[in-house]
Amino acid sequence: MKHTDLALSRRTVLTAAAAASMGSLPAWAQDKAPIQFATLLDFTRVYTFLTAEYSQGQQDYINLVNQEGGIDGHPIKLIIKDHASYPERGIALYNEAKAAGAVFFDFLSSPVANALMPRVDEDHMPMIAFAHGRADAADGDAFPYVFPSAAIYRSQAALLLKYIDEQEGGLKGKKIAFVHIDSAFGKEPIELIERVAKTKGFELKLYPYPVPGTEQAATWSEVRKNRPDKIIIWGAGPGQAVSIRSAVTNGIAPKDIHSVIWLSESDMSAFKGNEVVGVKRVTLVNTGTGPAILKRIVDKVVTPGKGSGDKAKVGTTYYNIGVASMAIAVQAVKLGMQKGGAPLTGEKIKAGYETIKDFTAEGLMPPLTITAKDHQGGGAGMISEWDGKQWAPKSDWGSAYQDVVWDLIKEDIAKSKEKK
Numbered sequence: 001m002k003h004t005d006l007a008l009s010r011r012t013v014l015t016a017a018a019a020a021s022m023g024s025l026p027a028w029a030q031d032k033a034p035i036q037f038a039t040l041l042d043f044t045r046v047y048t049f050l051t052a053e054y055s056q057g058q059q060d061y062i063n064l065v066n067q068e069g070g071i072d073g074h075p076i077k078l079i080i081k082d083h084a085s086y087p088e089r090g091i092a093l094y095n096e097a098k099a100a101g102a103v104f105f106d107f108l109s110s111p112v113a114n115a116l117m118p119r120v121d122e123d124h125m126p127m128i129a130f131a132h133g134r135a136d137a138a139d140g141d142a143f144p145y146v147f148p149s150a151a152i153y154r155s156q157a158a159l160l161l162k163y164i165d166e167q168e169g170g171l172k173g174k175k176i177a178f179v180h181i182d183s184a185f186g187k188e189p190i191e192l193i194e195r196v197a198k199t200k201g202f203e204l205k206l207y208p209y210p211v212p213g214t215e216q217a218a219t220w221s222e223v224r225k226n227r228p229d230k231i232i233i234w235g236a237g238p239g240q241a242v243s244i245r246s247a248v249t250n251g252i253a254p255k256d257i258h259s260v261i262w263l264s265e266s267d268m269s270a271f272k273g274n275e276v277v278g279v280k281r282v283t284l285v286n287t288g289t290g291p292a293i294l295k296r297i298v299d300k301v302v303t304p305g306k307g308s309g310d311k312a313k314v315g316t317t318y319y320n321i322g323v324a325s326m327a328i329a330v331q332a333v334k335l336g337m338q339k340g341g342a343p344l345t346g347e348k349i350k351a352g353y354e355t356i357k358d359f360t361a362e363g364l365m366p367p368l369t370i371t372a373k374d375h376q377g378g379g380a381g382m383i384s385e386w387d388g389k390q391w392a393p394k395s396d397w398g399s400a401y402q403d404v405v406w407d408l409i410k411e412d413i414a415k416s417k418e419k420k
Contacts, residue, residue, distance in 0.1 A: 032070070034077040035333060035344055037062070037104045037326075038097035040112075042085040047109060049237035050264070050318040054108060055080065056309035057322025060301045061293075063308070065326075067300055071333050072342070083107070087115035098125060103344055104329055108132060110185060113146075120145045124346040126332070126353060130325045131261055131284060135188060135405075136412040138376035140354070145346065147353050147375045149328050149368065153260065154405045155379030156282040157189035157232070160258045161196050162400035163280070163383040164230050172201035177223050179216075179243060180234035182208035189234060189260075195404050213239020220246040229256070236262035241270045244279060254278035258383075264317045268386050276386060280394060283384040285324045285365045287391050289315040292362040293323065317391070320364065327361035328368065366397035379405060 039058055041051050059078060066075045079097050083090040090112035094105065105120065105127040107113045113133040120127045121143055129137055129148045137146040151159065165171045178193060180186035190206065197204045205226055209219040213235050220243075223231070231252060233243040240263050247257055255278035263281045289298055294315060301307050302314055313319050336352025337344060356377070358367040366380035379399040384391040 032072075032074045034075045035071060035104075036077045036079055036097070036100065036102040037106070037329060038079040038081075038094070038102035039106045039108075040079075040081050040083050040090060040093045040097065041106070041108045042112075043082040044084045046085040047237075049266075050262070050321075051108060052309065053313045053316055053318035054322035054325075056307070056313055057319035057324075058106075058326045059308035060297050060314070061323045061326045061330075063301045063306060064297050065330055071330065072337055074342075074344075076330070083109065083112055085109045085111055087111050091115060091119070094119065098123065103346055104128075104333070104349060106130075106325060106329075110134075113137075117143055117146050124350070126346055126349045128325055128329060130321065130328075134412075136409050136416070138374065138405075139409055139413060140372050140375045142413045142416075143375070144372075145350055147328075147332075147370065149325070149353075149370065149375070149377055150284050150365075151282070151379045151381045151399070152376055152405070153185070153188045154192040154408060155376065155399065155402070156260055156284075156381060157192050157234075158196070158379070158401040158405060159282050159381050159383065159399070160232055160280075161193065161200075162398075163395055164258065165200065168229075170200075171196075174202040174230065175205065175226065175228040176202055177205050177207055177226060177228035177231045178234065179207045179209070179219060179223060179231060179247075181211060181213050181236070181239060183211055185236070186234050191408055192401070192404055193232075195408075196401055209235075209239075213237070214242055216242050216246050220250045223247070223252070224250040228252075231257045233257060233259045236260075241267045244271070244276055248275065254386075255280075261317075261381075265390070266316075274388050277388045279386045280383050281386075281391070282381050283317075283391060283393070284381045285317070285320045286363065287315060287317050287320055287384075291320075291364040293327065293364050294320070297323070324361055324365050327364065328356070328359070331356055331359055331361075378402075 043051050062076050062078055079102055081093050083093050110132045113129050126145045130150050135152050135154055137143045138148050138152055207219050207223050209216040254276045257279045259281040261282045332349050332352040335355050336348035340348035353370050354372045356370045360367050368377040370377045379402055380397050382393055382397050383395040385394045
C-alpha cells in the first residue's frame with residue numbers, strides 16, 4: 001500500500017471511530033448539541049512513535065466524560081484526522097474542522113502547531129500545545145489562544161539541571177554533555193543551559209547528530225573523548241534508544257544519562273534486563289493506572305471493552321499524556337461555560353483556560369495554574385528513573401530557573417517583533 005493510501009485509510013478509520021463513539025451516546029446526550037474538539041495529529045510520518053498511544057488516551061478519556069454526563073449535558077465529539085506533520089495539510093484540516101463547528105484544536109506536531117499559531121489567534125480558536133511547539137507560546141499576551149499547558153522544553157532542561165545540581169551537591173566544575181538532534185527542537189534548550197552554566201560554573205559541550213537520529217556513532221565517539229560527568233540527551237522516537245545504546249557502548253553509566261520527556265516504556269523495552277537501569281528523564285504526568293482518573297477509565301471504558309486501542313498501552317507515558325491533554329481541555333470548557341454559559345465560543349474557552357487553578361486531573365499531573373499571562377502553567381515536572389520495569393519518581397513535582405525561562409521568552413518575542 002502506498003504511503004498516501006495508508007494515510008487516507010488511517011484517516012477513514014479514525015473518522016469512522018469518532019462517529020461511532022457519538023452513535024453510542026446515552027439517552028441524556030441526544031438533545032444537547034455536541035461540543036467538537038479537533039485532534040488533527042500525525043499518525044503516519046514523523047510522530048508515529050507516540051501518536052497512536054496519545055490518541056488512544058484522548059479517545060478513552062472523552063469516552064469516560066461522555067459516559068459521566070458530558071459537559072453540562074453536552075457530549076464531546078472528537079474529529080480525528082491525520083496531517084502527517086505537513087503544515088499545509090494541517091492548515092487544510094484545521095479549516096475543515098473549523099467549518100464543521102470545532103471549537104478546540106490539538107495538532108501534536110511542532111511544524112503544524114507553529115504554522116497554525118497565528119491563525120488560531122486571528123480566529124479566536126484555542127489550541128493546546130502540550131510538550132511541543134514554540135517556547136514563546138507560553139506568553140499569553142503574545143499568543144492569547146495557544147496553551148502549552150505543561151513545561152515547555154526550556155523548563156524541562158531546567159528541571160534536569162536542577163536535579164543534577166541537587167544530586168551532585170553543586171554543578172561548579174562539572175562537565176555536562178548536551179547530545180541533541182540537529183533540529184529546532186534539539187537546539188531549543190541550548191540558550192537556557194548556556195545561561196545556567198554561566199551562573200552555576202559548569203562546562204557545557206554541545207554534540208549534535210543529524211536528523212532523523214538513527215546514526216550517532218561519530219557523535220558519541222567525540223562525547224567519550226571529553227569524559228563528561230553527566231549527559232543530557234535530547235531527541236525523540238527511535239533516536240532516543242540509539243542515544244542510550246551509544247552512550248553505554250562508549251562507557252557511560254546509565255545513571256549519568258538524563259533525557260527530555262520523549263523517552264517511553266517502548267523505548268526502554270529495546271534493552272535487556274538491567275542494562276539501562278538508572279537512566280533518568282523529565283516526567284510531566286504520572287504513569288501507570290494508579291491515578292483516580294485512570295482507574296475510572298479502566299473500570300468504565302477499558303474493562304467493558306469500550307476502549308479505543310490495545311489494553312496493554314493503557315497507563316503508558318504517551319497514553320497518559322493524551323488523557324492529560326483532554327482533561328485540561330475539558331476543565332477549560334467547564335470553567336468557560338460556568339462563567340459564560342452556552343453557546344460555547346473560543347473566547348469562552350480561553351477565559352476558562354485562564355481560570356484553571358491547581359488542576360491535577362485527579363492526581364495525574366502536577367498542579368496546573370494558567371493565567372492570562374502564563375499559558376505554560378508554571379513549568380512543573382519531576383525527574384523519574386527507569387528501574388527495569390517502569391519509570392519510578394526520583395523527585396517531587398516542581399519547577400526550576402523560571403526567571404531564566406521567561407527572560408528567554410521575552411527575548412524571543414522581542415526578536416519576532418523586530419523581524420516584523
